[in-house]
Amino acid sequence: MEEKKGFNNNNKPNQKPGMPGSKPPTGGKNKYWIYIVLLGIFLVFTFVDFGGGSENKIGQSKFEKEMLLQHDVEKLVIVNKEYAEVYIKQDKLADEKYSDAAKGGPFGFGGSAGPHYTFEIGNLENFENKLEELQKDFPPEEKISPDYKTEHSYLPDIISWVLPLALIFGLWYFIFKRMSGGSGGGNKIFNIGKSKAQVFDKEKRVKVNFTDVAGLEEAKVEVMEIVDFLKNSSKYTQLGGKIPKGALLVGPPGTGKTLLAKAVAGEADVPFFSLSGSDFVEMFVCVGASRVRDLFKQAKQKAPCIIFIDEIDAIGRARGRNPNFGSNDERENTLNQLLTEMDGFDTNSGVIILAATNRADILDKALMRAGRFDRQIHLELPDIVEREAIFKVHTKPLKMDKDLELSFLSKQTPGFSGADIANVCNEAALIAARKNKKKIEKQDFLDAVDRIIGGLERKSKIISKEEKKTIAFHEAGNATVSWLLEHANPLLKVTIIPRGRALGAAWYLPEERSITTKEQLLDEMCSALGGRASEEIVFGKVSTGALNDLEKVTKQAIAMVSYLGMSEEVGTLSYYDSSGQGDYGFTKPYSEKTSELIDSEIKAIVENQYLRAKKVLKDNMDCLSKLAETLLEKEVIFSDDLEKIFGERPWKKEEEKPEPANEVIIEEDKPDSEK
Numbered sequence: 001m002e003e004k005k006g007f008n009n010n011n012k013p014n015q016k017p018g019m020p021g022s023k024p025p026t027g028g029k030n031k032y033w034i035y036i037v038l039l040g041i042f043l044v045f046t047f048v049d050f051g052g053g054s055e056n057k058i059g060q061s062k063f064e065k066e067m068l069l070q071h072d073v074e075k076l077v078i079v080n081k082e083y084a085e086v087y088i089k090q091d092k093l094a095d096e097k098y099s100d101a102a103k104g105g106p107f108g109f110g111g112s113a114g115p116h117y118t119f120e121i122g123n124l125e126n127f128e129n130k131l132e133e134l135q136k137d138f139p140p141e142e143k144i145s146p147d148y149k150t151e152h153s154y155l156p157d158i159i160s161w162v163l164p165l166a167l168i169f170g171l172w173y174f175i176f177k178r179m180s181g182g183s184g185g186g187n188k189i190f191n192i193g194k195s196k197a198q199v200f201d202k203e204k205r206v207k208v209n210f211t212d213v214a215g216l217e218e219a220k221v222e223v224m225e226i227v228d229f230l231k232n233s234s235k236y237t238q239l240g241g242k243i244p245k246g247a248l249l250v251g252p253p254g255t256g257k258t259l260l261a262k263a264v265a266g267e268a269d270v271p272f273f274s275l276s277g278s279d280f281v282e283m284f285v286c287v288g289a290s291r292v293r294d295l296f297k298q299a300k301q302k303a304p305c306i307i308f309i310d311e312i313d314a315i316g317r318a319r320g321r322n323p324n325f326g327s328n329d330e331r332e333n334t335l336n337q338l339l340t341e342m343d344g345f346d347t348n349s350g351v352i353i354l355a356a357t358n359r360a361d362i363l364d365k366a367l368m369r370a371g372r373f374d375r376q377i378h379l380e381l382p383d384i385v386e387r388e389a390i391f392k393v394h395t396k397p398l399k400m401d402k403d404l405e406l407s408f409l410s411k412q413t414p415g416f417s418g419a420d421i422a423n424v425c426n427e428a429a430l431i432a433a434r435k436n437k438k439k440i441e442k443q444d445f446l447d448a449v450d451r452i453i454g455g456l457e458r459k460s461k462i463i464s465k466e467e468k469k470t471i472a473f474h475e476a477g478n479a480t481v482s483w484l485l486e487h488a489n490p491l492l493k494v495t496i497i498p499r500g501r502a503l504g505a506a507w508y509l510p511e512e513r514s515i516t517t518k519e520q521l522l523d524e525m526c527s528a529l530g531g532r533a534s535e536e537i538v539f540g541k542v543s544t545g546a547l548n549d550l551e552k553v554t555k556q557a558i559a560m561v562s563y564l565g566m567s568e569e570v571g572t573l574s575y576y577d578s579s580g581q582g583d584y585g586f587t588k589p590y591s592e593k594t595s596e597l598i599d600s601e602i603k604a605i606v607e608n609q610y611l612r613a614k615k616v617l618k619d620n621m622d623c624l625s626k627l628a629e630t631l632l633e634k635e636v637i638f639s640d641d642l643e644k645i646f647g648e649r650p651w652k653k654e655e656e657k658p659e660p661a662n663e664v665i666i667e668e669d670k671p672d673s674e675k
């Protein structure tokens with residue numbers, strides 16, 4: 001958007017309106033004066049009666065008695081059968097009583113030529129009869145017989161035609177102006193079908209380069225190769241190879257897809273067109289296809305170049321069998337055009353398309369086929385080494401404590417994306433600033449991590465003693481079971497201070513693993529159910545606090561039975577549809593009988609784990625109570641406290657360090673109002 005500078009009439013920059021000597025900017029006024037003039041003209045024409053001579057209007061009886069019967073009238077003209085114009089004889093005009101008529105009315109009315117007076121005649125026939133009656137004794141040469149004329153005023157007609165048309169045109173102009181907003185200068189209405197891509201080239205450079213992208217080494221190699229394809233295409237084509245047409249960056253949100261594309265723009269040294277999938281689609285009008293056409297036309301003119309389409313799923317979603325009934329023709333047309341363009345131009349024309357999405361599974365198969373997006377570059381959540389590198393990039397501008405090790409921070413943040421890490425760094429700086437520190441310390445980072453995972457601490461939230469006890473036993477139940485089961489994630493911190501929307505929370509340190517075994521899943525389910533089990537054992541009644549746990553556990557059980565083939569009864573089958581194009585929304589791929597079996601298996605898995613959790617707790621009632629009491633007393637406890645109560649975990653693994661780390665938060669014990 002163009003930035004508006006504070007210039008005024010005096011050409012003094014940045015002088016604010018209202019300051020001495022300043023005049024309001026005239027730009028806005030200039031725009032509207034024409035409307036004010038038009039409105040003025042309209043009002044004048046509506047309310048000023050030019051021909052009517054309202055100033056010399058008289059009553060009918062006055063006309064009869066003082067003019068007609070005195071033989072003063074020269075001529076009478078009846079206009080539109082509505083009123084009469086009276087012409088007084090020239091020699092009589094000199095009379096005192098006609099002094100007003102002789103002067104003349106507004107806009108030249110009256111004067112010596114006349115008409116000098118007007119009056120309403122009422123019913124024409126009655127008037128004519130009356131005229132006849134009054135003149136019956138007049139000599140014939142003195143008798144006045146009226147003339148008739150019709151005067152037509154075109155103004156109301158014109159207004160009644162023009163005004164609605166002007167309104168319709170104005171509305172149309174306004175809508176199109178709004179819709180084509182931002183599509184470049186000039187006449188915006190006619191730019192609506194033009195591509196909205198931002199172009200970065202020699203004049204307008206992107207300042208991001210590959211050093212700003214930490215980790216993602218394999219992805220960087222892939223995209224660098226794409227840059228090389230464009231720069232040294234002959235190296236590849238001379239051996240008969242074809243340059244790929246497109247590469248798709250796929251990965252969870254915040255893993256750096258856009259950042260990587262920006263780095264490509266910064267490094268490529270070729271024109272770079274950047275736009276988002278939603279830029280093709282416009283409300284009301286079908287412009288997607290023409291925007292795609294225009295984009296490729298522009299790109300071909302600037303070849304070799306790169307087109308980057310962010311969030312391509314906005315237009316690239318699978319066509320046709322769309323379970324949502326709102327399947328959108330406009331989107332499909334846009335996609336069809338994109339497919340045509342991608343496979344429509346010469347292989348070596350030097351336009352490479354980069355696209356990013358975090359939903360590759362829902363993209364249309366035709367879009368993904370070789371020849372369009374030949375390459376898929378998968379970006380994963382960063383591992384411990386990559387996280388350290390990302391911290392390095394984002395802590396560069398921060399004033400940090402010298403002793404703070406980035407490897408420590410990366411250990412605290414398993415499962416964090418690059419965007420989360422950037423957020424942690426910023427949040428830590430803000431926390432340190434709030435405390436008026438000169439440098440950002442370790443604790444600020446830990447607080448930032450806690451805040452990002454669990455939300456803000458709400459120490460002031462009013463919780464009754466009873467509730468606090470329930471929360472403490474609930475959290476203690478989760479902690480006890482997870483501590484005592486081999487495959488559950490080791491617990492590192494438990495708190496019963498309300499944080500974000502949760503009333504209590506537990507922090508775990510998950511292993512950095514790529515696959516999960518059935519035993520691990522079951523142990524995790526069991527420890528999640530520990531909270532509910534503890535409530536039942538200790539208080540003999542259950543509360544709503546376990547909602548999150550139950551939701552998580554149920555989803556896990558459904559996945560185990562229906563998708564992961566982990567139920568013996570159902571068998572090693574998976575009803576998962578990774579393509580997202582099946583019509584499972586309507587029909588289930590299994591029979592009613594299997595459906596019942598799946599239900600019973602899901603129930604059995606959760607039941608078994610619940611019983612198991614209860615057993616673990618019953619066997620360790622002393623430790624559970626001690627833990628709950630410690631929690632009530634301290635409100636926050638760490639793995640050291642757990643170790644004091646339970647002793648060392650027998651299956652403690654090498655990489656498990658006793659440092660408090662943070663990962664999955666289990667939000668529990670939410671008040672009913674927040675559910």
Ligand code: ATP
Pocket residue numbers: 212213214215216251252253254255256257258259260356357358390393417418419420422
């Ligand atoms: P989405 O799919 O939600 O659009 P994305 O994968 O495109 O997400 P980006 O916009 O690229 O994510 O990343 C967001 C921010 O996260 C970046 O601006 C950057 O600050 C940070 N970031 C992500 N990954 C990295 C990385 N590898 N190195 C440095 N910073 C990163």
